[in-house]
Amino acid sequence: MDTDRLIRTLAADNDYRARSVGWMLALAMVFAVPVSSAIFMMRLGPRADISQAMSNPFFELKFVIVIALAIAATAVVLRLSRPAAPVGRWSWLFVIPAALLGIGVATDLLIPQQSSWSSRMIGSNSMICLSAIPLLSAPLLFAALAALRHGAATRPALSGAFAGLLSAGLAAVLYASHCFDDSPLFVATWYSLAIGVVTAIGALVGSRVLRF
Amino acid sequence: MRGGETEWTGLMRSANAGDSVAYHRLLRAITPVLRAATRRGLARAGQPVDQAEDVVQDILIAVHLKRHTWDANAPFAPWLFAIARNKLIDALRRRGRRVFVNIDDFTEILPGEQPEDTLPPSEVASHLEKLPARQRDVLQSIAVESVSIKDTAKKLSMTEGAVRVALHRGLSNLAGKLGKE
Structure with missing residues (x-):
């Protein structure tokens, strides 16, 4: 087919209007969040003392941090799906979860507590944390990558990594309500590790499936 | 050359508003530029230049299918060249080459450099x-x-x-x- 004909054909298809990537990502989450939530309710469920835990600021801080992380990752991943769109300014959003975590860790170390800092860091749930966050992320990551294929990621591995970060952030919101370890030291260690694993998987899969 | 880029941006905005004549004009205007840049990119990678037309068509289809990722408030040319670069790298990769594409191939605009050849x-x-x-x-x-x-x-x-x-x-x-x- 010669190029002139192809151009005429493409022009004939101009009436087709594609949905924005943001819309597709939102739609993907509408399907995937209930799936992850169902897995969460069947396998883990919220902790029994959740109503008392609510009064512990460190319990609440976990949610604020991971929600801030998921929002920052969403903003960046949507920029990355647009070729030649500058991302720089948006990556500053990651300062928010990082700063909150830093303040939490500092507070945790400064206030006198019964248990030692190392036992708070090691906690009692680290292995569950390391397996639950990736498990709960799986449906979210799958859906996010499917939605992002609708975009045009010129850096597919990077886009995949931020999709992983977004999925793990949302999965951590679910997991945080199960986890008894509220110490920011625990969050900084094990949540970060689990989220890091999902981010790496996102980068690996993204580098294949997000290429266009 | 700035004039050309501004014109492209205007045409793409009209196209998004439903003007398929503007869209046709835009695609016709960018094709020789893409062709020249693709030939240069292939030549630099030591690949036969006669494959350029396939790459150009691949770029045009990607431009078409991904045009919703262009931000209407941004200039059109950087978006176009990012898509084109991506497709050229992809084409070279498929041909088993590991090549770094020079971004300048897509930023120096040479309109109407090469007339189209008839191809297989x-x-x-x-x-x-x-x-x-x-x-x-x-x-x-x-x-x-x-x-x-x-x-x-x-x-x-x-x-x-x-x-x-x-x-x-x-x-x-x-x-x-x-x-x-």
Whole structure:
């Protein structure tokens, strides 16, 4: 087919209007969040003392941090799906979860507590944390990558990594309500590790499936 | 050259507003630029320049299918060159080359540098055969025989809406097949 004909054909298809990537990502989450939530309710469920835990600021801080992380990752991943769109300014959003975590860790170390800092860091749930966050992320990551294929990621591995970060952030919101370890030291260690694993998987899969 | 880029941005905005004449003009205007840049990129990678047209068609299809990722408040040219660069790298990778494409290939704009050569059946044409029957018939009619959407609908006894859907799906499928080799 010669190029002139192809151009005429493409022009004939101009009436087709594609949905924005943001819309597709939102739609993907509408399907995937209930799936992850169902897995969460069947396998883990919220902790029994959740109503008392609510009064512990460190319990609440976990949610604020991971929600801030998921929002920052969403903003960046949507920029990355647009070729030649500058991302720089948006990556500053990651300062928010990082700063909150830093303040939490500092507070945790400064206030006198019964248990030692190392036992708070090691906690009692680290292995569950390391397996639950990736498990709960799986449906979210799958859906996010499917939605992002609708975009045009010129850096597919990077886009995949931020999709992983977004999925793990949302999965951590679910997991945080199960986890008894509220110490920011625990969050900084094990949540970060689990989220890091999902981010790496996102980068690996993204580098294949997000290429266009 | 700045004038050309501003014109492209304006044409793309009109195209998004539903003006397919503007869209046609835009695609015609960018093609020689893409062709020149692609030839330069292939030559630099030590690849035969006669493959340029396949890459150009691949770029045009990607521009078409990904145009919703262009921000209407941003200039069009950087977006276009990012897509083009991506497709050229992809083409070179598929040909088993690890090459770094110089971004300057796509930023120096040389409009109308090369007239089009007549070429053997393109990759696009060979993939056309592998599409589902209905999409293939619609694309064959519109793309190869240059029949309008309206007349294609009559000829294939389909509604115009169904022709449009088959056309779009056919193009998307084609893009998927071009990416996998």
